[in-house]
Amino acid sequence: MPSKLLSVFPDAFVYYLPRDIVSGDFYVFYQTKEIFLVICADATGHGVPGAFMSLISSTILRDILQKKNISSPSQVLYELDKELQTSLQSEDNYETMDGLDISVCEFNLTTNVMTFASAMRPILIHRNNILEYVRGSKFSIGASRHFVKKEFTEHRFNLNSGDCIYLFTDGFPDQFGGEKSKKLKISGLQKWINSIHHLPMKEQNLKLQELFNNWKIAQPQIDDVLIIGIKYKQF
Numbered sequence: 455m456p457s458k459l460l461s462v463f464p465d466a467f468v469y470y471l472p473r474d475i476v477s478g479d480f481y482v483f484y485q486t487k488e489i490f491l492v493i494c495a496d497a498t499g500h501g502v503p504g505a506f507m508s509l510i511s512s513t514i515l516r517d518i519l520q521k522k523n524i525s526s527p528s529q530v531l532y533e534l535d536k537e538l539q540t541s542l543q544s545e546d547n548y549e550t551m552d553g554l555d556i557s558v559c560e561f562n563l564t565t566n567v568m569t570f571a572s573a574m575r576p577i578l579i580h581r582n583n584i585l586e587y588v589r590g591s592k593f594s595i596g597a598s599r600h601f602v603k604k605e606f607t608e609h610r611f612n613l614n615s616g617d618c619i620y621l622f623t624d625g626f627p628d629q630f631g632g633e634k635s636k637k638l639k640i641s642g643l644q645k646w647i648n649s650i651h652h653l654p655m656k657e658q659n660l661k662l663q664e665l666f667n668n669w670k671i672a673q674p675q676i677d678d679v680l681i682i683g684i685k686y687k688q689f
Contacts, residue, residue: 467659471679478504479680496623527558527571553594581617625679631669
């Protein structure tokens with residue numbers, strides 16, 4: 455369990471299950487005096503191609519966070535998109551379709567405000583006895599067609615102690631299983647979280663692993679799995 459996450463949010467978990475030896479999914483935690491960033495990312499492809507993309511992306515991302523004056527999740531995405539496209543383009547300006555789907559949550563430890571922005575990935579927030587589904591922007595990082603102008607929208611939430619936030623890649627929703635061998639979908643994940651959100655995060659982690667394994671039954675795991683769960687505490 456990442457110690458940096460637990461040092462700020464003791465009631466949290468990371469469920470990380472690569473499909474192959476190497477993974478295209480990755481996470482990054484970054485902290486300043488007042489801000490804690492949680493980043494959950496899913497690179498294009500599986501195995502070695504996905505792992506190569508995640509390595510490039512995570513390296514660029516850490517460099518951006520450490521060396522540039524980034525003040526919001528959307529700026530992280532804009533800067534990452536620019537840097538990754540530059541890195542992937544060949545000398546003849548070939549347009550690559552390799553990319554990255556990514557969620558960025560910024561927790562302000564002074565104001566208890568969470569700011570969320572993403573490329574293609576939603577998040578789930580359980581608060582006030584309701585599980586909220588928050589959509590991400592419809593653009594991937596890096597991948598582009600005809601140099602389309604991208605927009606990464608920010609969403610802000612005033613958090614209270616006990617609110618639960620879930621960032622995840624598509625490994626869970628896209629997994630085939632159940633009696634009819636269908637995809638779980640985000641609606642299935644929502645049902646699972648609604649049934650376990652009251653538990654401590656360590657127990658939620660174990661329960662999600664159990665539910666996922668029972669869902670797959672004999673079906674092979676089709677993608678890397680990554681879910682980050684945080685039970686918020688006010689500062």
